[in-house]
Amino acid sequence: MPSDMVEQQNSEMDNSAEELARRLNISTMNHTFDKFEKVKGTEEMLDALISIAKGNSDRKFVFLYGTTGNGKTFLIEALLAEWASKGIFVRYNTNSQLMRLLKSHMHPSSTPSYSYEEMFDRVCNRDRLIIDDVGMGTVEGTWELATLEDIINERYHRRYFPKPIMTIMATNKDITKIPARIISRFYDPEVSIVIFNSAPDYRTRRV
Ligand SMILES: Nc1ncnc2c1ncn2[C@@H]1O[C@H](COP(=O)(O)OP(=O)(O)OP(=O)(O)O)[C@@H](O)[C@H]1O
Numbered sequence: 001m002p003s004d005m006v007e008q009q010n011s012e013m014d015n016s017a018e019e020l021a022r023r024l025n026i027s028t029m030n031h032t033f034d035k036f037e038k039v040k041g042t043e044e045m046l047d048a049l050i051s052i053a054k055g056n057s058d059r060k061f062v063f064l065y066g067t068t069g070n071g072k073t074f075l076i077e078a079l080l081a082e083w084a085s086k087g088i089f090v091r092y093n094t095n096s097q098l099m100r101l102l103k104s105h106m107h108p109s110s111t112p113s114y115s116y117e118e119m120f121d122r123v124c125n126r127d128r129l130i131i132d133d134v135g136m137g138t139v140e141g142t143w144e145l146a147t148l149e150d151i152i153n154e155r156y157h158r159r160y161f162p163k164p165i166m167t168i169m170a171t172n173k174d175i176t177k178i179p180a181r182i183i184s185r186f187y188d189p190e191v192s193i194v195i196f197n198s199a200p201d202y203r204t205r206r207v
Pocket residue numbers: 035036037038039042066067068069070071072073074075133171172202203
């Protein structure tokens with residue numbers, strides 16, 4: 001095979017990986033569990049997300065927390081990449097992105113063809129919902145917090161429904177800063193799990 005064809009194939013592969021990352025709204029398909037460095041303090045979060053990826057966890061509410069830069073988003077992206085490889089396509093959202101999505105359905109004149117209520121229902125009914133970067137303060141006013149509470153409450157209400165739904169939420173904030181009605185549902189031992197990542201900021205590691 002001529003070498004330029006190999007290059008072309010590689011670039012097609014890159015394009016499709018890039019396209020998939022774009023569809024999943026993640027930074028790269030290269031954040032996979034096997035590429036995650038086993039830094040001390042990350043073990044529990046890594047194991048829990050691998051277990052979820054394999055379908056070995058019955059947890060419906062998963063809360064991830066720990067300081068900035070210690071691999072929470074990497075691991076969520078690895079989970080989404082793993083699911084995608086099994087044909088399960090789940091879109092990554094930060095809380096801010098989710099709130100903007102909902103707001104974009106508020107005005108009848110806006111392009112989406114369905115109403116805010118319908119969009120809200122869709123979010124509440126998603127089989128798997130990712131909400132990263134909760135509690136950043138800058139994005140959450142009273143409306144955003146009340147809306148987030150409503151979403152979690154609706155999903156919690158459906159916890160015994162035959163169709164299982166999973167909610168994964170992450171923050172780098174002190175867990176006491178997360179509104180009680182939200183965090184309390186993630187502490188329910190029947191359906192939930194809270195996981196702390198105690199590793200330091202990987203971005204500022206010494207190489
Ligand atoms: N254990 C690790 N192995 C390899 N790369 C890592 C690891 N932990 C973090 N990184 C890298 O460090 C950077 C920060 O990680 P990540 O985005 O996952 O942090 P985070 O915990 O989500 O931080 P924040 O709370 O600020 O959003 C990324 O470039 C990520 O790829």
